[in-house]
Amino acid sequence: MRILVTGATGQIGSELTLVLRERYGGDAVIAAGHRKPASAALASSGPFVSLDVANRDALARVIREHGIETVYHLAAVLSATGEQHPQRAWDVNVNGLYNLLELARESGIRQIFYPSSIAVFGPRTPRDRTPQDTVLSPTTMYGVTKVTGELLCDYYAHRFGLDIRGLRYPGIISSETPPGGGTTDYAVEMFYPAVEGKPYTCFVREDTMLPMMFMPDCLQAALDLMEAPGAKLRYRTYNISAMSFTAGELAAEIRKHVPGFRVEYVPDFRQAIADSWPRSIDDSAARTDWGWKPRYGLPEMVVEMLAALSRRRAAGCLYPTG
Structure with missing residues (x-):
């Protein structure tokens, strides 16, 4: 199997690429x-190509030259950055996906993974235990592009028989890559000053609750969904989550391991985005259809994050450069 990972230097892509290379071989991914990859492991473990997915000709060339059969399409402009550059968000998130779907139809690509987001929900969506089937009313360009992407994937699957599978990811927390312009970035940023013994200024209120997921669960969910028998899947894109907590609860959990850690809450424009998103997610369809089960809750995630970042600090490379 020949696999293409777009957005491979981003938060999810940089780690998913390594997992796929371990499973299928470096040259196959x-x-x-x-x-360029900032991670030495990513740069040395297999081939890398520079690519703007909004450039159809460049994407077609990569697919053709490498004989691509499966695509993990992770290239995207995220929510906070998308509000600052909405035209670029549309170009990358929608036109890039459309290019891929058209090329998949023409070239016979076997399977596509397309990550959606809780950003597809909005003020008219139930905020607690947001159901699988519900109103999609996003208030951000990122959310608009993700709803558009879900609809495009549905159309190409039904009209042309493409095998496209996706997840509505919550906030993703990882120690390996820096925040990438998302509204849930505070849940990653908070750990860095904590391990340095510094205070943190949080850009959402203390009582802001959002669904989150630790990176190992994020990667496992993608692999499990892609390997699930198609006959068992009732949905093209699944709700998925692992935990929900407030910014204050995260700070309190960190404080159990870093006594005296201080957080000041100074909400900015991202607060309005967070207030439009769910507080918790009903992912029972994923659990029923393909056996989704997260391994990490808040306490386990905090322990792992602090340990990983403490090792990075001791090695003199706390802040990743990706």
């Missing part, structure tokens, strides 16, 4: 991104 082509990493593609708009910047």
Whole structure:
């Protein structure tokens, strides 16, 4: 199997690429991104190509030259950055996906993974235990592009028989890559000053609750969904979550291990985005259809994050450069 990972230098892509290379071999997994890999492991473990997915000809060339059969399409402009650059968000998130779907239809690509987001929900969506089937009323360009993406994937699956599978990811927490312009970035940022013994200024209120997931669960969910028998899948894109907590609860959990850690809450424009998103997610369809089960809750995630970042600090490389 020849696999292409777009957005391979991003938060999820940089780690998913390594997992796929361990499973299928380094040369079988082509990493593609708009910047060079900052991770030595990513750069040395297999091929990398520079790629803007909004450039159809460049994407077609990569698919053709590498004989791509499966694509993990992770290239995207995220929520906070998308509000600052909405035209670029549409170009990458929608036109890039459309290019891929058209090329998949023409070239016979076997399978596509397309991550959606809780950003597809909005003020008219139930905020607690948000159901699988509900109103999609996003208030951000990122959310609009993700709803559009879900609809495009549905159309190409039904009209042309493409095998496209996706997850509505919550906030993703990882120690390996820096925040990438998302509204849930505070849940990653908070750990860095904590391990340095510094205070943190949080850009959402203390009582802001959002669904979250630790990176190992994020990666496992993608692999499990892609390997699930198609006959068992009732949905093209699944709700998925692992935990929900407030910014204050995260700070309190960190404080159990870092006594005296201080957080000041100074909400900015991202607060309005967070207030439009769910507080918790009903992912029972994923659990029923393909056996989804997260391994990490808040306490386990905090322990792992602090340990990983403490090791990075001791090695003199706390802040990743990706």
